[in-house]
Amino acid sequence: MWAHGMMHFGLGILPAALKPALRVGPAAARAGGVMRASVESLGRPDVVVVGGGFGGLYTALRLANLGWEEAEPPRVTLVDRSDRFVFLPMLYEVTTGQASCWEVAPRFEELLAGSGVEFVQGEAISLDAEAQLLSVRRPEEATAGEGGAANSSGTTAGGPLALPYDAAVLAPGAVPSFGGVKGAAEHALPFYSLDDALALRETLLPLSRAPAGAKISVAVIGGSFVGAGAGSQRVCCWQQPRTERYLSVDGLPHVHCLGDAACSADSKGPAPPSTAQAAMQQADYAAWNTRAALLGSPPLPFRYTNLGEMLSLGGEDGAVSALAGLVQLRGPLASLSRKAVYAARMPTPAQAARVGASWALDAALGAAALVARGAGGAAGK
Numbered sequence: 001m002w003a004h005g006m007m008h009f010g011l012g013i014l015p016a017a018l019k020p021a022l023r024v025g026p027a028a029a030r031a032g033g034v035m036r037a038s039v040e041s042l043g044r045p046d047v048v049v050v051g052g053g054f055g056g057l058y059t060a061l062r063l064a065n066l067g068w069e070e071a072e073p074p075r076v077t078l079v080d081r082s083d084r085f086v087f088l089p090m091l092y093e094v095t096t097g098q099a100s101c102w103e104v105a106p107r108f109e110e111l112l113a114g115s116g117v118e119f120v121q122g123e124a125i126s127l128d129a130e131a132q133l134l135s136v137r138r139p140e141e142a143t144a145g146e147g148g149a150a151n152s153s154g155t156t157a158g159g160p161l162a163l164p165y166d167a168a169v170l171a172p173g174a175v176p177s178f179g180g181v182k183g184a185a186e187h188a189l190p191f192y193s194l195d196d197a198l199a200l201r202e203t204l205l206p207l208s209r210a211p212a213g214a215k216i217s218v219a220v221i222g223g224s225f226v227g228a229g230a231g232s233q234r235v236c237c238w239q240q241p242r243t244e245r246y247l248s249v250d251g252l253p254h255v256h257c258l259g260d261a262a263c264s265a266d267s268k269g270p271a272p273p274s275t276a277q278a279a280m281q282q283a284d285y286a287a288w289n290t291r292a293a294l295l296g297s298p299p300l301p302f303r304y305t306n307l308g309e310m311l312s313l314g315g316e317d318g319a320v321s322a323l324a325g326l327v328q329l330r331g332p333l334a335s336l337s338r339k340a341v342y343a344a345r346m347p348t349p350a351q352a353a354r355v356g357a358s359w360a361l362d363a364a365l366g367a368a369a370l371v372a373r374g375a376g377g378a379a380g381k
């Protein structure tokens, strides 16, 4: 429930009374004097998606691929404060140099080329559910003066961009936190973003050059996927959109929320875990139920299925547990399987093909080096 039908992202404004009635119809008709991102979509419904992570990006791409029967397909606009999607389960490999930035954190511009999804870089600052407008602070806003003129793309340089919508999807993820641990913010490194991974790499690199036998201590705090200085936290529940089993926000059937940011329940009750796996599963439902809200067809209740777990244990070591524990792998084979599954789960087929080819080449070169070492060792005996 939201004050004046308004949700604020990360501003800590308490939600209060709900304005339930949503007007349906092309948002463009209501845009009035608001400067919009483009005029191409007049007559088409608008869907805005906040957050280009596992929840938001996969929902946007799914929406762009769904069939729309006789209806006009919507214009899908993805908003993210960053210019890159980050495949977080592989962030560790960026730090160790086992994966490159383009593999783990491709730019949205490249990922979304030809997908039918438009990308707006900026920070969503509020969502007015009554006026059906999403306000976005663009990166250039910080540098531009007040009252900037509209540029060729129809945005204003001086104030937040207002995106009208017929349906909205919220997937801004979790807020990294040091959990109130004294001194952690000053002395520990968080591990949640690409910048964090690169900063950690810079910190660890000199240590790796220490003379053999030197004592090096690195404390890793947190035992979850995020196993490092900063745990992640869902924003406190009162700030979180409370969703029901169709992933729509309570009382707002045209607004869906998923991923780490959602306070959701699946159709059997318990909340799904805060994992990429759960967010990707929710994305299918969020896309389908957004379509249902626009077409007036029945939504599908979300049901989480645990597909198993995959972990990197450093170097070429890994662990995989799948099919309710029936499949258990350890060692290099688990590490290879994990990479193969992650390559297949990249957001677009083109990225999956590029990353898959690159990792297959790495694996082949690694195997060849092992064979050569083995042959060299045998010859030396």
Ligand SMILES: Cc1cc2nc3c(=O)[nH]c(=O)nc-3n(C[C@H](O)[C@H](O)[C@H](O)COP(=O)(O)OP(=O)(O)OC[C@H]3O[C@@H](n4cnc5c(N)ncnc54)[C@H](O)[C@@H]3O)c2cc1C
Residues within 6 Å of the ligand: 009, 010, 050, 051, 052, 053, 054, 055, 056, 079, 080, 081, 082, 084, 085, 086, 088, 089, 090, 091, 092, 122, 123, 124, 125, 171, 172, 173, 174, 191, 192, 193, 225, 226, 232, 258, 259, 260, 261, 274, 275, 276, 277, 278, 279, 310
């Ligand atoms: C280091 C690490 C390793 C992990 N490993 C695993 C793993 O091995 N397996 C697994 O299943 N899960 C793993 N997880 C958890 C998993 O990545 C998350 O559960 C998943 O990313 C949640 O998806 P999401 O879309 O909700 O959020 P995210 O993927 O975090 O995406 C949120 C997006 O929203 C954007 N955003 C936030 N606020 C705004 C705003 N106001 N305006 C515009 N954009 C905004 C962010 O820039 C970001 O791109 C890991 C997490 C971390 C941090």
